[in-house]
Amino acid sequence: MAKSNKTKGKIAFFLVGMWLLVFSLSFGVGAKTLSDDSGREVEVPSSCERIISLSPSNTEIVFALSLAEKLVGVTTYCNYPEEAKEKEKIGTLNEINLEKVVELEPDLVLASSLTPPDVVERLGSLGITVFVLDPHNINEVMEDIEKVGIIAGVEARGKELRKAMEEDIREVREKVSHLSPDERPTVFHLIWHEPLWTAGGDTFINEFITIAGGKNAVADLSGYVTLDLEEFIRRNPDIITVVENHGDAENLPYQFLLSDGRLQVLKAIQEHKVFPVDADIVSRSSARVVDAIHIFARILHPEIFGEYEYEK
């Protein structure tokens, strides 16, 4: 029995029509939204070929997600990885050249907490997709990486990266899980010396130290705080980590630790447990938080993780 050609035609027509319908619907409705770290609901762009980053951390995330070719604009401070330095510059951390940004016709702009709010607004009103990243702990960093993956159209990669990071961190945690409180050294993280500037209990640094099997000497304080020198002596940490500031020929806080005679009473000074750390690694909220953890792990427990070597 032969189906009439007419009927076949009708079915085919129907199928094509349905397909077209579904296709067009997905076009309009497929506009997913994600909430960024400033609480805005951001529409996921349909295609993401041109990305601009407004902070070094965000640049690192873009590279980590293998989206390097799509990155068309970075800040003057974006220096990792090396290739980032060659990208077009669109300003500094808080001075963004709006014209440049618009000129580059980005599909996605990754802003930070330091980006002036009115810049975010202006870009938004110009129809540009802006996504603000402002993580406050490691977990939020990983969430942000995932979100960027989704927005940039590489959801799978984002998920993968997150999994790898989580796995890494879990490993470190395991390796130090057996340590008793006494075996966890107190760490004082020195950011600047005039006045003494350190990181309190609700900071990234605190997490790094804790995960790496140590205790933050100023965990009771909140945020990034300026500390009385007397208090520093009183707390007498086991280990001191000191941030190395880029652009300085000499590391001033480090020099301070070594040269100020009054600090000789500190056990960490006497036992030479003073370790400079790379500011770019420990102060950025990118995928390298894992590297930061490793740094602290080596410093705190070389017996488990191996010796720490600092390279400029």
Add this chain to the structure above:
Amino acid sequence: MKEYLQVENLSFSYRERKVLDKLTFNVEKGELVGIVGPNGAGKSTLLYLLAGLLTPEKGKIALGDKDTRFLSRRMWSQKVAMVFQEIPQNLELTSQEVIAMGRFPHLGRWQREREIDEEKAAWAMEITSTTAFFDRLFSELSGGEKQRVMIARALAQEPELLLLDEPTSHLDILHQLEIMDILLELRKGGMAIISVFHDLNLVSQFCDKALLLKEGRTLSFGGVEEVMKVEEVEKLFGVEFLETTHPFSLRPFFMPLQKIKNQSSRGIVHLICGGGSGSPLMRELLEAGFSLSLGVVNQLDSDEELARKLGIPVVQEKPFSPFSPSTMEEAYRLAQKADYIVIAPTYWGRGNIANLDLAERLALEGKAVLVLEEALNPEFDYTEGEAREKLRKIIKEGGKVVKDFSTYFSSLSP
């Protein structure tokens, strides 16, 4: 008395403009010298040069034989003290503290005040009568009191030469005279004093010598009697003055003369007066818009002097002489041109009674003759009634008796 201050060919310029040019004069101890001149004459500048606050461009200043070029700032301040025109505002020091600062040039850097410093300050306060408010705040004193405290401060410096810049400008009469008294006493004590005054009568009344300064040059310098003559003073200020002798001090006294133009459209008035009776009428009539002529009066009569100064045509007779017929003819011809004849309340005597004949003649010819009511007062008649008789005749012939001009002329059409 030896010469203390010697100024020779002193010149000073400020920004290309010559302020003082070749001044030369001397001042002795115990002399009070007054400097007068119009604004911008360089008076204050001269004082600043004498005080060492400015450096001369040319010329020499010597204080008691010492050329001031070789004086240190300190030594200069020990010899010369200056009272400035400006009085500091809001000064929250006591008068005593202010006056004590006058001892500055006599004290070493770390020296404390000694007994002699307190004595000198006390003397300064006594002479200026400021002892009473020694612990009152300077800012709370009145203008006159402040000025006296500033003088006391200068006196505390024990100067040999005292300079003052318009010390009486902002003071009332009582305080002006107080200041002059202080200066006179200091002068008696042998201090040389040079003061700029804006009131030339203070100079003519109180000073020994006067320096008339115009546009940076000495117009004249010397004893007040010789130098302060009317012509000199008029040259100095470019204004006319009337000079008189102060009845008590017997020194010249100057009164500025405000000139009213002797031309108008209202008509001509011929004034018959004398002995000062015409002076008030001259001004009134000029202000009312009339031109004037006068006659006959004797020379040296005060009305004659004023009329001459005002540029009013006057027919004069020799001093103290009766009016001659030719003089009367002259007066008649002058009066003919007038629209009105006015008879002022003058004293009538043998010498000037001919003026009434003139008036009668003019009345008969139909001229408008106005007789001021006051002129009819019999007390003014020293001719045993002859004058009054003539006046009655004038009135009968058409002369009008007028109480005062403002009512009379306003009742006429303008």
Add this chain to the structure above:
Amino acid sequence: MNTKNKKGFTYFGLVALVLGSVFLSQGVGGGRYHLSQSLSLFFPSRLSPSEKVILFDIRLPRIILSFLVGGSLSLGGGALQGIFQNPLVDPYVLGISSGAALGAVIAILSGVYLGFFTIPLFAFSMALFSAFLVFYLGKIGKKFPLEVLLLAGIGVGFFFSALVSLGMFLAGEDLHQLFFWTMGGLWNSSWREVKMILPFLIVGAPTLFSFSRELNAFLLGEKVAESLGVEVEKVKKWLLFVVSLLVASSVAVSGVIGFVGLVVPHLVRLLGVRDHRHLLPFSFLLGGGVLLWADTLARTILNPVELPVGIITNLLGAPFFIYLLRKRKKSL
């Protein structure tokens, strides 16, 4: 004489107050007062090494430094108010604070390191440079007319401030270093800083005192002062130079601390002291005491977190200054 005794008594009282303040402040630490720590000034032997470091190498030099800086700034401010015959003048009127800040900026940005005194050295040099620039611009002929000096000070101050802003902009990530410095703080004060400021004070203070009578004469106006025998331009030059040294050395060591130099001499005048022979030393003692306590407060209020003492002087100084102004207005 009665007034002589009164003055002597007041000096004695002030000095006693200062010593007492040192004693008390020495016991303030960790947010509380410890009598034992105060007493340690007299019995230093029974202390552990770290306690010794805390009390004698951190706290005591800081207390002393706060006193010396407060005293220098007040002394400088009082002298400047006398020279300019203007009570609104503060020690930074010659552009010194902006100059010092610029020096610090240059030191930090250039990355030059000559030892621990790098930043103070740069700050001091630039502070003096700005003062000299002001002198140079403010000079007309052989004289230093006061209004011109003030204007030059404002101009130079603004210009250097602009440069500092530029520097802060360029500093980017290093911004925080400058930020802290410009706020004025006595953190990390050690005996080294005391030794840095002391020579300037030892030379500068007696020099300023020796000009007391000239400053008194200035109250009557420059012309009167000159007629009294004061070598006005010479005195101005010296006074301004010495004050610049004092203020520059203070700022180099402690950043920009505001209001103390402006308000303390006023306070002393309010207490009836107008004669500079007493106004200056009183200002020094009182100013030192004020900053000593302000800094004690700064390190106690949020303990163990430190407030920059400049914030305390500004917060307390501004309303107090307004209060003083109103009092003056009433008396006018």
